[in-house]
Amino acid sequence: MDAEALRLDGNAAAGLLDQIFASEVTTVRGTCAGCGRTSSIGALLLYGGAMGAVLRCPGCEAVVLRAAAIRGRYLLDLRGAAHLELRDGA
Amino acid sequence: MGAVPSRLSWRVATVRAVQPETQRVLSLVLDVPGWDGHQPGQHIDVRLTAADGYQAQRSYSISSAPEDPAITITVERLDDGEVSPYLADVLRPGDGLELRGPIGGWFTWTTQDGGPLLLVAGGSGLAPLMAMLRHRAARRSTVPVRLLYSSRGFDDIIYRAELDRLVSHDPDLAVVHTLTRSQPPGWTGYARRIDGAMLAAVAWAPEARPLAMVCGPTPMVEAVADALVALGHDPGRIRTERFGPTGG
Amino acid sequence: MSFISRGFKGRGRREGAAGRLPPGQYLEHGFPVLSAGPTPHTPLDRWDFTMVGQVDQVRRWTWDEFLALPAETITRDIHCVTKWSKLDSTWTGVSVDTLLDGVETSADYVLAFCDGGYTTNLPLEDVTGGKAWIAYAYEGQPLAPAHGGPARLLVPHLYFWKSAKWVRGLELLAADQPGFWESLGYHNRGDPWREQRYWGDE
Numbered sequence: 293m294d295a296e297a298l299r300l301d302g303n304a305a306a307g308l309l310d311q312i313f314a315s316e317v318t319t320v321r322g323t324c325a326g327c328g329r330t331s332s333i334g335a336l337l338l339y340g341g342a343m344g345a346v347l348r349c350p351g352c353e354a355v356v357l358r359a360a361a362i363r364g365r366y367l368l369d370l371r372g373a374a375h376l377e378l379r380d381g382a
Numbered sequence: 383m384g385a386v387p388s389r390l391s392w393r394v395a396t397v398r399a400v401q402p403e404t405q406r407v408l409s410l411v412l413d414v415p416g417w418d419g420h421q422p423g424q425h426i427d428v429r430l431t432a433a434d435g436y437q438a439q440r441s442y443s444i445s446s447a448p449e450d451p452a453i454t455i456t457v458e459r460l461d462d463g464e465v466s467p468y469l470a471d472v473l474r475p476g477d478g479l480e481l482r483g484p485i486g487g488w489f490t491w492t493t494q495d496g497g498p499l500l501l502v503a504g505g506s507g508l509a510p511l512m513a514m515l516r517h518r519a520a521r522r523s524t525v526p527v528r529l530l531y532s533s534r535g536f537d538d539i540i541y542r543a544e545l546d547r548l549v550s551h552d553p554d555l556a557v558v559h560t561l562t563r564s565q566p567p568g569w570t571g572y573a574r575r576i577d578g579a580m581l582a583a584v585a586w587a588p589e590a591r592p593l594a595m596v597c598g599p600t601p602m603v604e605a606v607a608d609a610l611v612a613l614g615h616d617p618g619r620i621r622t623e624r625f626g627p628t629g630g
Numbered sequence: 631m632s633f634i635s636r637g638f639k640g641r642g643r644r645e646g647a648a649g650r651l652p653p654g655q656y657l658e659h660g661f662p663v664l665s666a667g668p669t670p671h672t673p674l675d676r677w678d679f680t681m682v683g684q685v686d687q688v689r690r691w692t693w694d695e696f697l698a699l700p701a702e703t704i705t706r707d708i709h710c711v712t713k714w715s716k717l718d719s720t721w722t723g724v725s726v727d728t729l730l731d732g733v734e735t736s737a738d739y740v741l742a743f744c745d746g747g748y749t750t751n752l753p754l755e756d757v758t759g760g761k762a763w764i765a766y767a768y769e770g771q772p773l774a775p776a777h778g779g780p781a782r783l784l785v786p787h788l789y790f791w792k793s794a795k796w797v798r799g800l801e802l803l804a805a806d807q808p809g810f811w812e813s814l815g816y817h818n819r820g821d822p823w824r825e826q827r828y829w830g831d832e
C-alpha cells in the first residue's frame with residue numbers, strides 16, 4: 293500500500309501540536325512557502341506516523357510544518373511555512 | 383474556550399458502560415475526571431500500557447454531544463487490530479482507560495456554524511458526525527442537515543434506531559443510507575459505494591454552499607472529497623477526517 | 631506510578647528473541663510502513679543512482695547498469711526507532727563498498743538523498759566495510775514501493791530511518807549535515823544497541 297493510504301488529516305496531529313501551542317492550533321492558517329497556498333493546519337496532509345508530524349501542503353505536497361516530541365521536549369520546524377496566521381478568539 | 387493548560391495531559395478515565403451497537407461496533411461511556419466539555423467533531427487520544435511498559439496509542443472521535451454528562455466513544459473492532467479488540471473485548475465497567483483530549487478544532491461543527499450541513503460518513507466515521515447530530519438535537523436547532531451514510535449491510539448501520547428517531551420528528555434532517563455489501567429483502571435504497579451521482583442526488587447544489595463534513599476510512603474520504611470538488615463544491619467548504627487505511 | 635491497562639499485552643513482545651532485541655524494542659512479525667511523505671513512482675527508465683559531492687568524478691548508474699553490478703543477499707535484523715524490531719529479514723542489493731570501489735574521496739560523511747526529498751546522514755564508516763547496501767529485493771521479490779522500492783538504502787546496524795526509502799544517490803561530504811529526522815530531534819547516529827534515539831542520547 294502506498295504512503296498516501298496511511299496519511300491522515302492534519303487535524304489528527306492536534307494532540308501533539310496542542311502540547312506545543314497550548315491552545316487550539318488546527319484552525320491556524322499556514323501559507324506554503326513552496327506554492328503560496330494557504331490552508332488551515334487541520335487540512336494539511338499528515339505523514340510521519342509515530343516518529344513525528346510531517347504536515348504537507350495539499351496543493352504541492354511540500355512540507356509546511358514538522359513537529360516531534362522528544363523525551364519531554366518539543367521540536368517545531370516551520371521552514372516550509374511562509375507564515376502562520378492566528379486570530380484572536382479562535 | 384482558550385488555553386486550559388491541563389487539557390492535554392494524560393489522565394485516567396473510568397469506563398462507566400460498554401454498549402454494543404452492532405456486531406462489530408460498540409460504544410464506551412467514560413467518566414473523565416475534570417472534563418470541561420468538548421466540541422462536536424473533536425477526538426481523544428487513547429493510550430494503552432502493558433505491564434512491561436509497551437505502549438500503543440490511537441485516536442477516537444467523541445460520539446456524544448457536549449450536552450451529555452459523560453463522554454462516549456464508538457469503536458469498530460478490527461479483527462487483526464491491536465487496540466480496538468482490547469477496547470471491545472477486554473474493557474469492563476470500572477476499568478481505567480488513559481486518554482488525553484479533547485483534541486482538534488478543525489473538524490468541528492456547532493449550531494452557531496450554521497448550514498446547510500452535509501454529513502458524509504462511512505462505517506465508524508459516523509462517530510464525530512453523530513456528536514454533531516446529537517448536539518443539534520439537544521439545542522433544538524433547525525439548521526438543515528443531510529446525512530449520507532455508507533454501511534456494509536443493514537445490521538452494520540450504527541445508531542440505526544436513534545437516527546430513525548431523530549429523523550421522524552425533524553423536517554430539517556434527512557438521512558440517506560447506502561449498503562455496499564448486502565441488502566435486506568425489499569431494500570429500495572442505494573446499494574453501492576458513495577459516488578458522484580449519489581452525492582449529486584443527496585447533497586445540496588454547490589450554489590447553496592453547504593458545509594461538508596466527511597469522515598471514514600481514508601479511501602472513502604478521498605473519493606467523496608474528490609467527487610464533491612468535481613461536482614463544483616468549494617474545496618474550502620469541505621472538511622475531512624481520515625480514520626486510516628481501513629476502519630470501515 | 632504510571633498507569634497500566636488491565637489485561638493489555640499488545641502486539642509488542644520481547645519473548646523468544648534472547649539477545650537479539652536492543653533495549654526498548656519489541657518483536658514485530660508484520661512489516662509496518664512509516665513514511666514522511668507520499669510514495670514516489672519513478673519509472674525505471676528514468677531512475678538512476680549517483681555518487682556526488684566530494685568525488686573525483688560523479689558516478690552514475692542506470693537501473694539496468696545497477697542490476698548488472700555484483701549483488702549480495704543478506705539476512706539481518708532491523709530495528710525501527712518507533713520500537714518494533716523484525717528478525718531475519720532477507721534483502722538483495724549492491725554493497726555500498728562496490729559502489730565506492732575506485733572512487734577517490736576525502737569525505738568523512740555521506741548524505742543519502744531520495745525521490746520525494748527525504749535525506750539521512752551517516753558517517754562514511756557506517757556505510758563501508760560490509761555494513762550497508764542499496765537493496766532492490768526483499769524476501770526474493772522486487773522491493774515494493776511502500777517499503778522503498780525500486781531501491782532503498784539498507785544500514786541494518788542503525789535505526790531503520792537511516793535505511794532511506796526510494797534512495798537515488800549518496801552525496802559524499804567533508805562535514806556532517808543532519809538529514810530529515812536528524813534535524814527534528816532524532817539522534818545523529820542512531821545505534822539501537824546504545825539506544826541512540828534522540829538528540830542528547832549518549
Ligand SMILES: Cc1cc2nc3c(=O)[nH]c(=O)nc-3n(C[C@H](O)[C@H](O)[C@H](O)COP(=O)(O)OP(=O)(O)OC[C@H]3O[C@@H](n4cnc5c(N)ncnc54)[C@H](O)[C@@H]3O)c2cc1C
Nearest residue numbers: 304440441442443456457458463464465466506509625628
Ligand atoms: C482523528 C481520528 C479519529 C478516529 N476515530 C475513530 C472512531 O471514532 N472510531 C473508530 O473505530 N476508529 C477511529 N479511528 C481509527 C482508530 O484510531 C484506529 O486506527 C482503529 O481503531 C484501528 O486501531 P487498531 O489498533 O485496532 O488496529 P491496527 O492494529 O492499527 O490495525 C488497523 C487495521 O488496518 C490494517 N493496517 C494498519 N496499517 C496497515 C498497513 N500499513 N498496511 C495494511 N494494513 C494496515 C491492519 O491490518 C488492521 O486491520 C480514528 C482515527 C483518527 C486518526
Ligand SMILES: [Zn+2]
Nearest residue numbers: 324327349352
Ligand atoms: Zn504548496
